[in-house]
Amino acid sequence: MTSLYAHFPWCVKKCPYCDFNSHPLNGTLDRDRYIDALILDLNEQRSAYGTTRFKTVFFGGGTPSLFDPADFERLLIAISCDGEVTMEANPGTTEHADFAAYASAGINRLSLGVQSFDATMLQRLGRIHSSEDADRAYRSARRGGFDNINLDIMYGLPEQQVEQALDDLRRAIALEPEHISWYQLTIEPKTAFHSAPPTLPDETPISDMETHGWALLREAGYRRYEVSAWTQPGRECQHNMNYWTFGDYLGIGAGAHGKVDRQRTDKAKAPSRYLSTPTATNRRTLNDDDLRFEYLLNALRLVEGTSWGTFSERTGLPPMADEPIWKRGCALGLLRTDRVATTPMGYRHLDSVLTMFLSDA
Template identity: 50%
Template structure:
């Protein structure tokens, strides 16, 4: 690949802008979790955290003045631990500072063990219009192995409560490859999720990540062949129920794909607020990534900027960064999106595309950047074509 200047070029037009807000507290740290989450110790400092988020926002505004926010995601941790009143005030203040799209998607992650009907009612009244329930499994034995604080019956009840609160866009998070889980049990979880008729299902394999309790004491999981067979059978179950696979582990009814995550996968910009949140922003001098102070106590105590690790994405890393996201999408992306969102000419991908197409890993359609079925099956290998280019 030809040499490029060390800093990223500037796209001709700005990509869409999303907002991510991190709520770092949880009731109990799950043994598989490598997110920035911290077990709460007493009452949550809602007022102090709200003030810190708003100060954080003020420091971010110069980079996004006048840009419309198309989606907002409250992630964690366990965002449903915070009160509806917290979100009512926060959303009001965010709207005062940022132009929200008329049809903005606003998602809240919720743990079935931390919500009751009145909280769902309050979240919906605050303006949250999409709910992501962290179910993981409906099998109580497997939930205990995962360290979850809820049972299967609570997860089913929570989905019904969310519907009664007026949520018409619900995601259920499920995992397979759990300790002691048979393929039949994994598919039973899927069928139970489908019976609840969510608009979206995230179904992914339990992976053991560094810096987790499971990494230090790995559980026994099904073997690789069993995992692969379970996955393929699950794809069939979801497809038969009308859930289209549009990303590696995301399945949705028609027109119910998660717009916030789609913005990540198409290399859009995302503003980050909250302890440990990560952001990407296009500035007049290039494309930058950054993160926020990680520990909640430090984030709350910070007097100056909470942004740290701000660095331009080097031009020679942009192809890999873009394709690492875009090829997660089953249909890929329009080829024109690469120059539009990176500022680089499409021919920067030419060598890797030629090699991938020759091996049957990438689509031959010159108008799209997409994997073939074989390329999806060997996604890490396919992505390596661009990371090593």
């Protein structure tokens, strides 16, 4: 079964580290017009691919929480999904949010962009909320009935000390969310941080943050299943698991990407262009080399990788276990023979492992 990603491209303000397709909201948001466009887009792609139901849905951004529960209700009636339905929320937009209404609209998983609980860090990151706002958003989401919540936290922040990064994690863990995404801050091209780089911690403090941070998460009962994703038992993000196991998904909304079989789709990035032609979809067919590489790029992010059976089922290609490049990776102690997976050493050097495949493609 297919998943669905819907992109919401506006934010109150652009964060200096962010390279997502997000645009500062100038003026008022025409919510009805955007939801209408998403429904047209959905229906067009759905009939192109013969998709009837979705196994998971993800409302990402940008800031989907700028939209009201009634907007999601209208959208979810058009979508139809009995599985996991996630919405990303920025705690700076949820002061008056009616979480119970989001839940009764059909959203059953919340992903809160907390980033840090430290006022100085939040200010350096250009966030529009305080740590108290994040705390409040979390507690009112719980009261509103959300029993599946992810917190996004970043580390390696400008001039961050090891203890500060660990304190953020402790604060996150104390709230007992079902899932924590713990990302290392990266400086992306075409962001404000790229033009005026802040001072980031060196390799040694970053490595200390990771060693101690991973231990804190493990001791609190979280299990790492992907590079940045930690879960309580059974609370893996089903939607992201579908990406990482190279499943199919439709992508609707400005700049959204999709994948069905060998086809990649994308939509106009600029919200105004998307709104004028919401049913226009660019399509590109992947060749065997692209398919193999994209599969590995996703599956090797998983601690356990995937089986070779899933590899063949999702790519239509025979297992690569006997190919020279895979054998070389195994001989170097980086790859496993029995699965599409790295060894623990390969996982520590994931970028080099992936580069090895890139230079072979």
